[in-house]
Amino acid sequence: MSLVVAILMRLAGVAGVKLSQFAAGALFAGVLAVLAGGAAVAAGAHLYNAGFSSADAKCEAAQVAEQNAQLQARLAEKDRQLAFANGLQQRDAMRAAAAEEKLKSNQGAIDATPANPNKCFPRDASRRVRGVR
Structure with a gap:
């Protein structure tokens, strides 16, 4: 210290x-x-800024996590809806195939019976043709 004091005195x-x-x-x-x-x-200013940025980063991470959770929930709902729609489509395809098979078998039954121009429809069949039940 005395060396610094001596240098200061000399410079002054x-x-x-x-x-x-x-x-x-x-x-x-x-x-x-x-x-x-x-x-x-x-x-002190550096520590204050570091704490502020750390809190800001934690807040942003929480917001991102919440948005991810919401997106995952939406994605799961869309997957559920897609699976449901696929199930309905498969059911409808099976029903269409069964109806087509029924039409083919009915057509086969119609073709197998001989045509009788004098024969009338029974009462139930005539109602079905007219659309009355």
Whole structure:
């Protein structure tokens, strides 16, 4: 420390200012205090910003997780609807195939019976033809 005080006294003398050893030591201690205070303020600001950005990142991560959960729920609902629609389509295809098979078998039965122009429909068949039940 005494070396720094001596250097400060010599530099002040070159500039034309006469400093005592006490004044030079006080000046050096003041400069150190300002540097230490500035470093403490800078460190505090850095910690504040780091905490703020950490909290902001956690909030953003929570929002992203919530949006992902909502999207997953929508996707699961769409998958369920698609499976249901596929089931209906398969059921309808099976019904159509069964109806076509029934039509073929009915046509075969109609073709197998001899045509009798004098024969009338029975009552139930004539109602079905007219659309009355």
